[in-house]
Amino acid sequence: MSDPAKKPIKLSKKDLESDQDVRWCPGCGDYAILATVQRTLANLGVKRENTVFVSGIGCSSRFPYYMNTYGFHSIHGRAPAIATGVKAANPDLQVWVVTGDGDGLSIGGNHLIHALRRNVNLKILLFNNQIYGLTKGQYSPTSSVGTRAASTPAGSIDHPVNPLSLAIGAGATFLARVADTDAKLMAKVLERAYAHQGSVFVELLQNCPVFNDAIWDAVKDDPEGRQIKLEEGKPLRFGPGGSKGIRVTADLSPEIVDVGDGAGQVPERELVVHKEHGSKAYAQLIAGMLQPAFPMPMGVLHVEDKPTYEAMAHQQVADAVARQGKGDLEKLLYSGMTWEVGADGVKA
Amino acid sequence: MASREAQLERVVIRFAGDSGDGMQLTGTEFTKAAAEAGNDISTFPDFPAEIRAPAGSLAGVSGFQLHFSSSEIYTPGDAPDVLVVMNPAALKANLRDLVEHGTLIVNSGTFIEANLNKADYKTNPLEDGSLQNYKVHTVDISQLTLAALDGTALSTKEKGRAKNFFALGLVFWMYGREPETEIRRIMQQFAKKPEFGEANVKVFKAGYHYGETAEVFQTVYKVPPAKFVPGIYRNITGGEALSLGLLTGSQLAGKPLFYSGYPITPASTILHTLAKYKNFGCMTFQAEDEIAAIGAAIGAAYGGSLAVTASSGPGIALKGEAIGLAVMTELPLVIINVQRGGPSTGLPTKTEQSDLFQALYGRNGEAPVPVLAIKTPGDSFYCAIEAMRVAIKYMVPVILLSDGYIANGSEPWPLPNLGAIPPIGVTHRTDPVDYHVYQRNPESLAREWVIPGTPGLEHRIGGIEKDFLTGNISYDPANHERQTKIRAEKIERITQEMGELDLRGDEDGDVLIIGWGGTFGALRQATEALRNQGKRVSHAHLRWLSPLEPGLDRIIRNFKHVLVAELNMGQLRAVLRARTLVDCAGLNKIQGQPFKVRELVDAVEGLLAGRTPAAGDTVLVRDQATA
Numbered sequence: 013m014s015d016p017a018k019k020p021i022k023l024s025k026k027d028l029e030s031d032q033d034v035r036w037c038p039g040c041g042d043y044a045i046l047a048t049v050q051r052t053l054a055n056l057g058v059k060r061e062n063t064v065f066v067s068g069i070g071c072s073s074r075f076p077y078y079m080n081t082y083g084f085h086s087i088h089g090r091a092p093a094i095a096t097g098v099k100a101a102n103p104d105l106q107v108w109v110v111t112g113d114g115d116g117l118s119i120g121g122n123h124l125i126h127a128l129r130r131n132v133n134l135k136i137l138l139f140n141n142q143i144y145g146l147t148k149g150q151y152s153p154t155s156s157v158g159t160r161a162a163s164t165p166a167g168s169i170d171h172p173v174n175p176l177s178l179a180i181g182a183g184a185t186f187l188a189r190v191a192d193t194d195a196k197l198m199a200k201v202l203e204r205a206y207a208h209q210g211s212v213f214v215e216l217l218q219n220c221p222v223f224n225d226a227i228w229d230a231v232k233d234d235p236e237g238r239q240i241k242l243e244e245g246k247p248l249r250f251g252p253g254g255s256k257g258i259r260v261t262a263d264l265s266p267e268i269v270d271v272g273d274g275a276g277q278v279p280e281r282e283l284v285v286h287k288e289h290g291s292k293a294y295a296q297l298i299a300g301m302l303q304p305a306f307p308m309p310m311g312v313l314h315v316e317d318k319p320t321y322e323a324m325a326h327q328q329v330a331d332a333v334a335r336q337g338k339g340d341l342e343k344l345l346y347s348g349m350t351w352e353v354g355a356d357g358v359k360a
Numbered sequence: 361m362a363s364r365e366a367q368l369e370r371v372v373i374r375f376a377g378d379s380g381d382g383m384q385l386t387g388t389e390f391t392k393a394a395a396e397a398g399n400d401i402s403t404f405p406d407f408p409a410e411i412r413a414p415a416g417s418l419a420g421v422s423g424f425q426l427h428f429s430s431s432e433i434y435t436p437g438d439a440p441d442v443l444v445v446m447n448p449a450a451l452k453a454n455l456r457d458l459v460e461h462g463t464l465i466v467n468s469g470t471f472i473e474a475n476l477n478k479a480d481y482k483t484n485p486l487e488d489g490s491l492q493n494y495k496v497h498t499v500d501i502s503q504l505t506l507a508a509l510d511g512t513a514l515s516t517k518e519k520g521r522a523k524n525f526f527a528l529g530l531v532f533w534m535y536g537r538e539p540e541t542e543i544r545r546i547m548q549q550f551a552k553k554p555e556f557g558e559a560n561v562k563v564f565k566a567g568y569h570y571g572e573t574a575e576v577f578q579t580v581y582k583v584p585p586a587k588f589v590p591g592i593y594r595n596i597t598g599g600e601a602l603s604l605g606l607l608t609g610s611q612l613a614g615k616p617l618f619y620s621g622y623p624i625t626p627a628s629t630i631l632h633t634l635a636k637y638k639n640f641g642c643m644t645f646q647a648e649d650e651i652a653a654i655g656a657a658i659g660a661a662y663g664g665s666l667a668v669t670a671s672s673g674p675g676i677a678l679k680g681e682a683i684g685l686a687v688m689t690e691l692p693l694v695i696i697n698v699q700r701g702g703p704s705t706g707l708p709t710k711t712e713q714s715d716l717f718q719a720l721y722g723r724n725g726e727a728p729v730p731v732l733a734i735k736t737p738g739d740s741f742y743c744a745i746e747a748m749r750v751a752i753k754y755m756v757p758v759i760l761l762s763d764g765y766i767a768n769g770s771e772p773w774p775l776p777n778l779g780a781i782p783p784i785g786v787t788h789r790t791d792p793v794d795y796h797v798y799q800r801n802p803e804s805l806a807r808e809w810v811i812p813g814t815p816g817l818e819h820r821i822g823g824i825e826k827d828f829l830t831g832n833i834s835y836d837p838a839n840h841e842r843q844t845k846i847r848a849e850k851i852e853r854i855t856q857e858m859g860e861l862d863l864r865g866d867e868d869g870d871v872l873i874i875g876w877g878g879t880f881g882a883l884r885q886a887t888e889a890l891r892n893q894g895k896r897v898s899h900a901h902l903r904w905l906s907p908l909e910p911g912l913d914r915i916i917r918n919f920k921h922v923l924v925a926e927l928n929m930g931q932l933r934a935v936l937r938a939r940t941l942v943d944c945a946g947l948n949k950i951q952g953q954p955f956k957v958r959e960l961v962d963a964v965e966g967l968l969a970g971r972t973p974a975a976g977d978t979v980l981v982r983d984q985a986t987a
Binding site for chain 1: 392395396397398585586587588589590591592593594595604607608611616618620637638639640641642643645647648649651652655656657658659660661662663664665667681682684685689774775776778811812813814815816817818819820821822823824832833
């Protein structure tokens with residue numbers, strides 16, 4: 013183990029890079045995410061030996077191979093379950109899960125729900141490109157209706173799931189969204205995620221240049237018009253000079269309004285004000301704001317403070333020891349009804 | 361009144377009633393009395409999958425069979441000498457098993473038209489002469505129970521629930537058991553509701569005194585104590601012994617136990633038991649599904665815990681892909697399968713050995729795993745430790761096979777001398793110099809167990825094929841073949857952990873009976889019986905199914921006939937024929953019930969007489985009722 017007396021060595025991005033060649037397609041959004049994760053963890057001065065990246069299957073799930081930390085590239089959809097075991101076994105480890113919309117929301121949907129529900133202190137990064145990449149371009153659970161893909165030449169007919177709405181419903185205690193190329197915001201979100209004690213769910217809008225190119229470009233290319241940068245205590249405003257804002261209607265739906273004191277305009281005080289520790293209803297309201305009808309909220313949507321699963325699990329063990337004493341195997345074996353058979357071979 | 365006393369060597373008694381009649385409790389309590397009296401015992405609880413099937417129906421019949429003896433016994437007995445039935449359905453479902461001229465104790469109070477109809481009786485069997493081949497004792501237990509509780513504050517329904525204690529009191533008297541201990545035990549069990557405790561004691565005493573007073577039960581049958589190897593004993597079920605073995609293995613390894621499971625019959629009792637022992641540093645995790653249960657176990661093993669997951673056949677099927685991941689990443693893990701009847705949901709509460717192929721082959725790719733099978737309830741303790749020892753030493757997932765018969769059955773168990781069990785050595789590498797993820801121990805071929813948190817040893821593992829040394833992703837054709845062969849060779853090396861083959865009888869002869877798992881007792885007892893007749897019969901019990909025990913290869917050709925007896929369609933037989941090219945015959949039973957000693961003896965006598973089963977045939981043991 014490292015000597016705590018030693019001063020932490022300043023890390024550079026390079027220290028977080030493994031010796032493996034990165035094998036994603038040219039132009040893949042994963043490159044930008046990898047670089048920002050490496051840079052942010054270096055800046056945070058993490059202990060590489062205490063950092064574990066767990067993934068499932070898919071393009072994004074190759075992520076652990078490129079991190080010079082501990083890493084586990086597992087099987088399709090199961091990363092949250094495996095990561096739960098790692099964290100429960102050793103709560104001192106910082107455990108990150110890298111998953112995608114197919115891995116995390118389709119084959120692994122169940123594990124994602126339950127890892128979030130238990131509030132295991134896992135940092136789950138879901139790369140959402142609305143397509144299966146590694147299996148060569150089938151539509152995914154986040155694809156829009158009508159997506160023409162290898163398996164849906166006539167267009168997909170099932171309705172997409174909204175990852176953040178699902179995660180709120182499941183009980184995640186830290187929810188955020190950021191685009192793959194927005195390094196500045198991603199660094200901020202990752203720093204917050206790193207510090208959060210509980211289940212983190214970050215939706216990363218990620219581009220697949222081969223099978224679903226430019227799917228997020230409308231949002232990414234027009235940050236002013238198509239995004240709302242969430243800021244604590246600030247009203248939800250967007251558009252040129254913040255000219256537009258979000259108000260809540262009587263039936264609890266978000267509504268885009270022109271902000272101002274003029275005719276047909278709505279004064280700022282009537283806008284929704286962002287509160288990370290706000291109600292779940294509010295979190296669902298802004299999570300439900302999707303393109304093209306709404307600008308997409310970016311940044312930290314919702315935070316809750318709750319005890320973590322691993323802390324409570326270890327507390328139960330500690331409580332049991334305090335209450336019953338440290339387990340005595342001999343005593344346990346000899347508990348209940350025992351009897352002795354003497355040298356004559358008959359019960360005494 | 362004065363009563364006669366007679367001595368018996370052994371008795372098989374079965375209690376049968378409605379699921380809600382408390383037959384499991386009656387059986388368990390009577391078992392304790394037999395253990396206290398120093399008898400050898402073996403039990404077989406047999407209950408339906410439904411928690412409470414409609415009252416009085418055939419589907420809802422629950423039974424508990426106890427074999428107690430003054431000599432060593434291996435099984436709960438082929439057929440009950442005494443059958444206690446609480447209603448017509450219980451009579452209908454169990455009568456065919458009672459020995460000829462056996463004793464039948466009937467709660468006549470339930471033989472009313474409605475109950476007779478539910479059990480499909482056209483006429484009342486207590487009156488139509490159909491029971492004339494048995495010694496029938498009709499006792500209106502329902503009415504006598506109510507009468508015993510006359511004047512108490514309990515409702516009629518609550519009073520009725522105590523009737524199993526009347527039956528218990530009656531058999532206590534019949535077999536000369538000491539009632540005082542039982543009375544104390546009842547009061548302890550109902551310490552939180554003393555009014556029920558007192559009521560149960562009253563009814564228990566009423567049953568006991570009824571036996572003493574009623575003319576029909578004049579004889580008290582005594583079964584003297586059996587001879588045991590000296591030591592301290594307790595009665596133990598397979599489920600308890602397995603849980604204690606896991607806790608012991610964890611302490612021997614000095615590693616915290618991480619146990620994960622998803623509720624499934626008959627494996628859930630392990631989760632329930634271990635959840636009570638958190639003060640042993642044991643963490644239990646009830647996962648969202650079977651895949652998550654093994655996923656979390658793999659994660660915990662990677663994180664440095666001693667990880668165990670358990671299920672039954674359907675759940676093991678779901679775990680298959682993840683077992684392959686543990687094979688590929690070479691992490692230590694114990695996977696327990698408490699087998700039940702299959703396929704699909706099959707017979708959840710009945711026993712079968714039909715998951716052997718699943719254990720050996722139920723994964724994609726070349727994914728060999730060691731497979732160890734438990735033979736008796738008490739053996740569960742030692743197998744749990746052995747599975748953990750091998751998992752850690754060889755860095756492999758180990759499959760440990762139990763079954764419903766072992767898990768729910770019980771026997772007197774000589775308590776182990778903990779100091780005599782060797783510790784399980786665990787080494788976590790910390791030296792970063794010249795570390796390669798897949799470099800191997802030359803003896804075990806295990807890679808090193810490096811746990812996250814160790815500075816300088818950061819590395820990546822995963823399900824993609826790995827370079828034989830560095831552990832980096834490798835698609836190199838020669839490397840894949842090399843790694844595949846190493847993974848297979850690693851399993852074969854486990855033969856160096858094995859002791860002598862468990863053989864009863866000579867190394868040559870006319871018939872070699874081969875078995876594995878929970879049929880051990882019946883096979884061993886049948887072998888003893890045949891050898892006592894002077895027949896040249898031996899019995900080889902296989903503890904390890906993968907790799908196969910080398911001792912078997914040496915002797916299997918020394919017999920005129922080889923008979924592989926299993927509660928499946930011949931899975932081990934297929935394995936042995938492929939491996940040895942010996943034309944083994946099969947004795948196979950697929951009824952959700954254990955072998956009877958008689959069935960085994962008959963089959964061997966048939967073989968010796970040149971009758972079926974002919975070598976190579978699969979003989980299906982037929983149900984006597986339909987034969």
